[in-house]
Amino acid sequence: MADAASSMRALRALPTLMRVGVSQAVAYRAEMLVWVLTTTMPLIMLPLWHAVAEEAPIRGFGQSRFTAYFLAAFVVRQVVGAWASWTINYEVRTGALSQRLLRPIHPLWTYATENLASIPMRAAIALPVGLTAFFLTGGAHLVRGAAMWAIVPLALLGAWCITFFAHVTIGALSLWMDQSIKVMDIWSAGFFVFSGYLVPIALFPDWLRAAPEYMPFVYQLGFPVDLLTGALSEGEAWRRLGAQWLWVLGLGGLALLVWKRGLRRYGAFGG
Numbered sequence: 001m002a003d004a005a006s007s008m009r010a011l012r013a014l015p016t017l018m019r020v021g022v023s024q025a026v027a028y029r030a031e032m033l034v035w036v037l038t039t040t041m042p043l044i045m046l047p048l049w050h051a052v053a054e055e056a057p058i059r060g061f062g063q064s065r066f067t068a069y070f071l072a073a074f075v076v077r078q079v080v081g082a083w084a085s086w087t088i089n090y091e092v093r094t095g096a097l098s099q100r101l102l103r104p105i106h107p108l109w110t111y112a113t114e115n116l117a118s119i120p121m122r123a124a125i126a127l128p129v130g131l132t133a134f135f136l137t138g139g140a141h142l143v144r145g146a147a148m149w150a151i152v153p154l155a156l157l158g159a160w161c162i163t164f165f166a167h168v169t170i171g172a173l174s175l176w177m178d179q180s181i182k183v184m185d186i187w188s189a190g191f192f193v194f195s196g197y198l199v200p201i202a203l204f205p206d207w208l209r210a211a212p213e214y215m216p217f218v219y220q221l222g223f224p225v226d227l228l229t230g231a232l233s234e235g236e237a238w239r240r241l242g243a244q245w246l247w248v249l250g251l252g253g254l255a256l257l258v259w260k261r262g263l264r265r266y267g268a269f270g271g
Contacts, residue, residue, distance in 0.1 A: 039081065042073040045198055059202055065229070068141035069200055071133035072225045077197070078126040079119060080159040080220060084111045085184045088171030093179070097266070108168060108259065115164060141229045148227070151237050155224045158244040162220050165251035168259060175262030190215065196222030202231075216251065219244040 049066045052058060061069070088111070091097040100107050134142065143149060166187060173180035192198055195217035201209060212218040223240045226232050232240065 039077045040074065041192075041197060042070040042077065046070040061200065061203065064136075065141050067136050068133050068229045069225060071129050071136075072228045073197060073221060075126040075130045075133075076156070076159065076221055076224045076228070078122040079156055080163050080224070081122065082115045082160065082164040082167045084115055084164060084167035085171035085180065087111060087114070088168070089174045089179050089181055092174045092266070101263075108255075111168065112164060116160075141231075143228055143230045145234070147234055148230075148232075148237060151241055152224075152227060155227050155237075155241055155244065158241070158248050159220045159224050161248040162216050162244070162251055165248070165255040166216070168255040169251065172255070172258040172262040175266045191217045191220060194218060195220050196225060213243070216247045219247050 046066065049061070049070070050063050053061060053063050053066055057065075088097070091100060097107070100110065103110070143152060167184070170180050170183045170187060173183055194201075194212040194215050196212070201212050201218060201222050204212070212222065219240070223244060227237055227240075
């Protein structure tokens with residue numbers, strides 16, 4: 001009942017929370033720019049793969065498709081990014097979490113709105129990149145059809161939820177250990193390898209290509225990118241969307257469990 005009441009308060013306060021979050025994002029725009037610069041790996045990989053495909057396509061990836069893929073990867077990375085694990089680690093270490101817990105809104109709601117509120121600024125950076133991809137490829141690699149476009153926002157929301165819940169889970173581990181940033185480093189390594197961030201999953205060796213389908217990383221980035229670049233049939237898009245949201249539910253439940261048990265320990269030690 002208490003969680004339900006907190007959720008209702010959060011929903012009523014959502015516009016205010018978002019305005020506060022946007023104000024914070026604007027105030028810390030320099031830090032936001034640094035974060036954006038750390039996510040430019042797809043822009044670095046693009047000319048490398050572009051050169052590889054100069055003579056002939058590789059498993060259906062020609063220069064035009066590589067351009068669409070990696071520019072779309074950059075755009076998706078901006079839209080679905082989160083950093084709650086670092087915030088939670090900092091607040092546990094400094095004691096600021098105790099102050100957040102005194103507020104009438106559940107902390108996970110405030111973490112979520114703080115992360116979501118930065119999306120407009122990141123989208124402002126991503127939009128020109130997306131338009132560049134469209135003009136460079138002539139729209140040849142773009143999702144088509146109303147039904148497919150309807151899946152796009154659901155896929156982007158699902159990707160953001162997976163990212164956010166992973167951050168909450170890993171951040172909450174700092175309630176047991178000095179810091180859990182090393183765990184986030186391990187998660188990030190899995191993301192870099194198995195999400196399609198550095199190499200499209202379609203270019204993986206045959207024996208490895210199916211493995212990412214059973215991991216959350218590809219649903220953070222590879223699936224939305226394949227969807228945006230028109231690489232999926234409608235049936236495949238719906239199938240992957242269903243798999244993605246199963247990960248959302250699973251990681252959401254895990255995040256709440258780790259958070260609640262961590263808070264009990266935090267309170268027991270006088271946090």
